[in-house]
Structures are given as structure tokens and as C-alpha cells.
Amino acid sequence: MATQEEILEGLAEIVNEIAGIPAEDVQLDKSFTDDLDVDSLSMVEVVVAAEERFDVKIPDDEVKNLKTVGDAVNYIVANS
Amino acid sequence: MTSDNRTVVVTGIGAFTPLGADAASTWEGLVAGRSGVSPLEDEWAADLPVRIAARTAVDPAEVLPRPLARKLDRSAQFALIAAREAWADAGFTTPATEDGSPIAPERLGAVVASGIGGVTTLLDQYDVLKEKGVRRVSPHTVPMLMPNSPAANVGLEVGARAGVHTPVSACASGAEAIGYAIEMIRTGRADVVVAGGTEAAVHPLPIAAFANMMAMSKNNEHPQQASRPYDKARDGFVLGEGAGVVVLESAEHAAARGARVYCEAVGQGLSSDAHHIAQPEPTGAGVARAIEQLLESTDVNPAEVVHVNAHATSTPQGDTAEIKALRRVLGDHLDHIAISATKSMTGHLLGGAGGIETVATVLALHHRTAPPTINVDDLDPEVDADIVVGEPRALPAEGSITALNNSFGFGGHNVVLAFRTV
Numbered sequence: 443m444a445t446q447e448e449i450l451e452g453l454a455e456i457v458n459e460i461a462g463i464p465a466e467d468v469q470l471d472k473s474f475t476d477d478l479d480v481d482s483l484s485m486v487e488v489v490v491a492a493e494e495r496f497d498v499k500i501p502d503d504e505v506k507n508l509k510t511v512g513d514a515v516n517y518i519v520a521n522s
Numbered sequence: 523m524t525s526d527n528r529t530v531v532v533t534g535i536g537a538f539t540p541l542g543a544d545a546a547s548t549w550e551g552l553v554a555g556r557s558g559v560s561p562l563e564d565e566w567a568a569d570l571p572v573r574i575a576a577r578t579a580v581d582p583a584e585v586l587p588r589p590l591a592r593k594l595d596r597s598a599q600f601a602l603i604a605a606r607e608a609w610a611d612a613g614f615t616t617p618a619t620e621d622g623s624p625i626a627p628e629r630l631g632a633v634v635a636s637g638i639g640g641v642t643t644l645l646d647q648y649d650v651l652k653e654k655g656v657r658r659v660s661p662h663t664v665p666m667l668m669p670n671s672p673a674a675n676v677g678l679e680v681g682a683r684a685g686v687h688t689p690v691s692a693c694a695s696g697a698e699a700i701g702y703a704i705e706m707i708r709t710g711r712a713d714v715v716v717a718g719g720t721e722a723a724v725h726p727l728p729i730a731a732f733a734n735m736m737a738m739s740k741n742n743e744h745p746q747q748a749s750r751p752y753d754k755a756r757d758g759f760v761l762g763e764g765a766g767v768v769v770l771e772s773a774e775h776a777a778a779r780g781a782r783v784y785c786e787a788v789g790q791g792l793s794s795d796a797h798h799i800a801q802p803e804p805t806g807a808g809v810a811r812a813i814e815q816l817l818e819s820t821d822v823n824p825a826e827v828v829h830v831n832a833h834a835t836s837t838p839q840g841d842t843a844e845i846k847a848l849r850r851v852l853g854d855h856l857d858h859i860a861i862s863a864t865k866s867m868t869g870h871l872l873g874g875a876g877g878i879e880t881v882a883t884v885l886a887l888h889h890r891t892a893p894p895t896i897n898v899d900d901l902d903p904e905v906d907a908d909i910v911v912g913e914p915r916a917l918p919a920e921g922s923i924t925a926l927n928n929s930f931g932f933g934g935h936n937v938v939l940a941f942r943t944v
Contacts (some may be wrong), residue, residue, distance in 0.1 A: 462589030484593075486661035493657075 444496055444522065449515045456491045457511075460484050470512035478511075488514075498522040530707045531944065532784040533776050534612025534769030536604035536718075537881045540576035540762050540868050543585065544607055548878065549885045551579075552893040553914045557746035557867050559760050566726045571733045574745040575724045576762035576869030593662045594675060595640035596722035600765035600874070601672035602679060605634070605716050609680055612714075612769035613781050619681035624779045631684040631715040632677035633703040634767065635695035637873030637931065639669030642725045672720045673699075676767070684712040692931030693835070695719055696766065696876025697939055701790030703770050704939075708789070713775040718767030719877030729761060735800065739836060749870075750897035751834035751841050751863035752905045759835040762869025766877030768884065785887045788924070788940040791816025795934030802840045802930065806847030809928070812936035813851040822924060822940045824855040828917050829892050829925040831883045834863035835870045842904045844928060849906055860892040860917065862910045867896055876929040880939060883927040887943050890917040 444452070454468035461479045474480040480488060489500050489508075496518050500508075508514045537544060540558025541551030551558065558576040567573045582599035583591055591599055618627040643666040651659050665671060670688040677686035685706065689698040696719015703717030732738050739758040741748035749760040770787055793815055795808035803809070816822060830848065834841045841863075849856050864882050871878055886892055891914050898911045917923055924942040 460589065460592075462587055479589075483661040483665070490657055 446515055446519055449496060449518050450511065452495050453492060453511055453514060456488055456495065460487050460491070468511055470510065470515060472511050473509055474511070492518065496522050526709050528708050528710065529773035530704050530770050530787045531773045531776050532768050532787055532884050532941070533771045533781045534608040535784065535881045535884055536607030536611060536767045537765070537878055538578055538582070538600045538603045539764035539766065539878050540579055543580040545611070545881055545885065547579070548881065552864055552867060552882060553891060555867065555894045555896045555912065557749070557896060558762065559745045559748060559869055561742070561745050570726060570729055571740055572729050572738045573742045574748055574760060576760055577724060578764045593666065595643040595666040595671060597636050597640060597720045598666070598672040598675045600722060600763070601634050601718065601720035601767065602675055604718060604720070604765040604767040604877070605676040605679060608716060608767045608769045612771070613779070617679065617681035625714045627681045627683040629684055629713040630680060630682045631686065631703065631706050631712040632673050632680065632682040633687045633689070633699040633706070633715055633717040634673035634676050634720060635688050635690060635699035635873050636669060636672055636720050637690070637692045637695045638721065638723050638728065640667030640671055641723055641728060643667040645725060645727055676716055680716055682716065691935035691937070692933055693870065693872050693875055694929040694931035694935040694937045695873035697880065697927065697929035697937040698876065698935070700768065700770070700876060700880050700939055701792065701937055704787050704789060707770055707772050714769060714771045716767060716769055718765060718880070719871070719874045720765035721872040721874035722763045723872060724761060724763050732761065737837065747897050749836045749866050751832070751836045751866050751895060752902055752909050753898045754900045754902045756836045756838060756841065758837055759865065759870040762871040763874065764868070764871055764878060765874050766879070766881040768880055783944055784884050786942045786944050788822055788942050789816065789820035790940070791819065791938040793936045795936065797934055800932045802843045803934070804839060804843055806843040806850060808934060809844055809847035809930060809936050810850045812938045813847065816938045816940055817851070820940060824852045826922065826924040826942070827852070827855065827859055827926060828923045829886055830859055830861045831879045831886065831925065831927045832861050832863050833928040833930045835865055840930070842902065845905050845907050856907055859908060860910045860915050861907050862886070862893050863895040864893055876927070876937065879927050879929065883925050883941055886917065887923060887925050887941055890919055890923070891915070892917055
């Protein structure tokens with residue numbers, strides 16, 4: 443199972459790929475919408491990419507709770 | 523001028539075409555008589571009856587940042603690049619929504635059309651659905667494939683709030699967009715409109731479909747000679763891709779901000795054939811009606827017309843029907859009109875054609891030079907008109923001159939645009 447650090451690193455790569463934000467700017471306290479230029483459509487891409495990468499299911503209902511990168515890391519740690 | 527009949531001028535141009543990544547390089551290619559057609563080397567093209575196309579000279583991925591490009595269909599990528607060029611060329615440095623903009627967003631429109639819309643996105647995402655499953659279909663698919671996407675993205679880019687529109691009329695779409703934009707300004711709805719056409723349909727399905735209609739040239743052995751309007755051996759059009767965009771502006775608004783003016787956008791003539799879903803009306807009656815309507819609805823006099831950028835796609839029927847129509851309406855005036863078929867070099871950009879051919883027409887007036895028609899080795903004797911063959915030709919150096927740009931589309935749509943030096 444991936445560590446919190448590995449998950450953060452993976453998410454940073456995904457956000458970089460999708461939104462073009464430098465990977466080092468993707469930190470636990472950053473908001474996907476407000477800080478990382480990930481709108482609601484791009485967030486779906488981030489979720490699908492994270493599901494594949496970390497072998498986890500993130501139900502549609504859960505996506506709205508993933509406001510920050512930290513929220514996503516915690517969800518993935520708890521559910522993978 | 524009353525508020526419902528304002529003069530409209532062209533203050534900016536942009537192009538992303540098989541001949542170049544901007545308007546200047548496209549124009550250079552046109553006057554040099556350069557063909558933008560090349561063989562399709564892709565694996566998917568191997569079994570197609572047509573294996574040639576005029577792809578853009580530069581890959582849009584080299585121009586747009588990846589995060590933006592991956593959310594745009596190729597047709598919207600072309601339109602956005604051409605629109606940015608036109609917007610800057612017109613002297614605008616910020617979106618209209620920013621403080622200090624010389625145009626209020628409420629007075630700015632965008633009208634950009636394509637004939638087919640985001641067809642490659644649609645087909646590629648269907649492949650994703652079949653091969654990788656539902657979850658992998660991109661959430662950007664709908665905003666990418668919708669035909670109004672190029673217009674909407676251009677509108678977002680410049681901050682247009684007076685209206686964003688997408689007329690669709692197959693290969694007349696780009697011209698119809700520019701005509702619509704002229705009307706928006708003429709009637710007072712907007713002071714500035716970014717307008718043009720775009721197309722990105724180089725994909726096996728559209729190529730197979732057009733080829734099965736017997737509409738395309740199958741001259742795979744000689745790609746650069748395949749698009750040959752008015753030549754006796756012409757056997758169909760060559761598919762092109764790209765975009766052409768202009769900034770249209772009320773003459774008053776342009777003067778007030780001291781903008782450079784290329785020419786006047788005088789107006790449009792429109793008609794429809796009611797003849798056949800895809801065949802051109804062979805006598806040119808519908809096209810003639812569009813030219814007549816232009817002459818009725820504007821102050822254009824046939825004697826002042828010195829140049830026509832013809833629709834002339836290199837199909838056996840269409841090229842001659844258009845000439846018949848011009849002769850029918852313009853009579854002996856046609857003898858002093860230099861006719862150019864720039865599709866001989868760019869291929870046929872479908873809904874993008876009216877966009878890049880408007881840019882070509884504007885630059886022909888600006889430089890007082892008619893671009894050549896290439897590949898006319900044996901002029902069809904049915905072409906009873908003065909075709910600019912092989913080399914560019916100087917247009918009258920003095921006085922006001924007028925040029926027409928024709929575009930027609932499957933469905934029987936006929937659009938004639940008129941531009942005049944100022």
C-alpha cells in the first residue's frame with residue numbers, strides 16, 4: 443500500500459498533467475479549485491486517474507468532499 | 523449613418539493554415555503558389571481510397587500549453603490560435619473584461635463556425651468508451667465536441683458578452699459567420715466582433731465518407747497537384763484543416779481608438795438552392811441569386827469589383843456552376859475581374875474555408891494583389907472567366923477597389939461576402 447508521501451507525489455503528477463500546475467506546488471493544504479486551477483470537469487479527470495493509479499474507488503458522491511489535496515490523500519489512504 | 527446601418531471595417535486578421543501558422547506566412551505561401559497538401563503517412567490512412575490532405579503547417583500542440591490544448595477539440599485549438607492573432611493584430615492587448623479595455627464586453631461579440639464541429643473528439647472518445655470503458659470517457663467530451671465550442675472558447679478568450687454565435691451551413695459556415703458578424707455591427711448590436719471559421723476533420727471516418735460521396739480527389743500519387751480548380755482533369759476536393767479569423771469593427775469605433783483599418787466589410791448576399799442535399803445547382807442559379815442579393819442589399823456596383831476569391835473546390839460540377847453564376851449576374855464586368863481559387867493551395871477547409879478565404883481576400887485588397895490558382899495546366903473551356911493562373915497578379919493600384927469571397931455548402935447554402943478598400 444502506498445504511503446501518504448507516495449500518494450501526494452502521485453497526485454502532484456496527475457494535477458501537473460491535467461492542469462499544468464508545477465508538481466511542487468501541489469501541497470496538502472491546497473484547494474483543487476481555488477489554488478490548482480482544477481475545475482469541476484478536470485476534477486473528474488483527477489479522480490479517474492487517481493483511482494487507476496492507487497487502485498481505489500472514489501464514488502461520485504465522495505468527490506464533492508475532496509476540497510483539498512489533503513482530503514484526497516486521506517481518502518485514498520483510508521480506502522485503498 | 524443611422525444606428526441600424528453602420529459601416530463595418532476589418533481591423534485585425536489571424537490564420538492558422540496548411541500554409542503557415544499565421545496570416546503573414548499564409549499570405550506568403552499563397553502568393554508564392556505553394557501547395558499545402560501532403561501524403562497522409564498515418565497507419566489509419568493506409569486502407570483509405572484518399573490518402574492525402576492539407577494539414578496545418580504547424581501542430582497546434584506546439585503553440586498552446588498542454589493543459590489548455592487537452593480541453594479543446596483540434597478545431598477549437600485552430601480557432602483560438604487564429605483569434606488570438608487577430609485580436610492582437612487589431613491592437614487589443616487584454617480581454618474586454620479587464621479594466622482599461624477600449625471595448626466594453628457588452629459591445630463585443632464572437633461568431634466562429636465549423637462545418638462538422640468536434641468530430642475527431644467524438645470519434646476518439648467513442649474509441650475510449652469501447653476500448654477502456656465508461657469511466658474513462660473524458661468529462662470534457664461534450665464541451666469539446668459541440669459545434670459552438672470554437673465560438674464559445676474564442677468568446678471566453680476575448681471576453682465577449684454581446685453574443686457568441688455559430689451558424690452551421692457545411693462549407694459555407696465560415697463565410698456565414700462573418701456575414702452574421704457584419705450584421706451584428708451594422709445593426710448596432712455590437713461594436714467589435716471576432717469572426718471566422720475553423721475545421722479539423724482529417725480523420726478516417728470523414729475521409730471515407732466524403733470519398734464515398736465521390737467528392738474527393740483520389741490523386742494520391744501527386745498530392746500537390748490533386749487540388750486543381752478549373753483544370754480539365756480536376757476530380758474532387760482535397761480536405762484541408764485550419765482556421766481563419768478576422769476582427770470586425772464599426773468604422774466609428776475603429777476611428778475613435780485610432781485602429782489600423784484593412785478594408786471595409788461591405789456586406790453579404792445569401793441564398794439557398796432548394797435543389798439537392800449535396801449536388802450544386804448546375805446552372806448556378808442559387809449562387810447567382812446570392813450575388814444579386816448582395817448587389818441589392820449593399821451599395822456594391824459590379825463595375826468596382828476587381829477580384830473574386832472563388833469557392834472553386836476542384837469538383838467537376840461546382841467550379842463551372844459558380845463561373846456561370848458570376849457571368850450571369852456580372853455580365854461583361856466579369857472580364858475585368860481577377861478570379862483566384864486559393865483552395866488549389868490550401869485544400870478545402872470546409873467550415874474553415876470562409877474564414878481563411880476572407881483573410882486571403884482582405885490581404886488581396888490590402889496588398890492589391892490577387893493570389894494565383896495553381897495546377898491549372900489545361901483550363902476547362904467551360905470556364906468563361908479571367909482566372910489568375912500560376913502567378914499572382916497586381917490589382918489596380920489606384921482608387922477604391924472591391925473584392926468578393928464566395929462560399930457554398932452541402933445543403934444548398936450560398937454566401938457571398940464583399941470587401942472594399944478604404
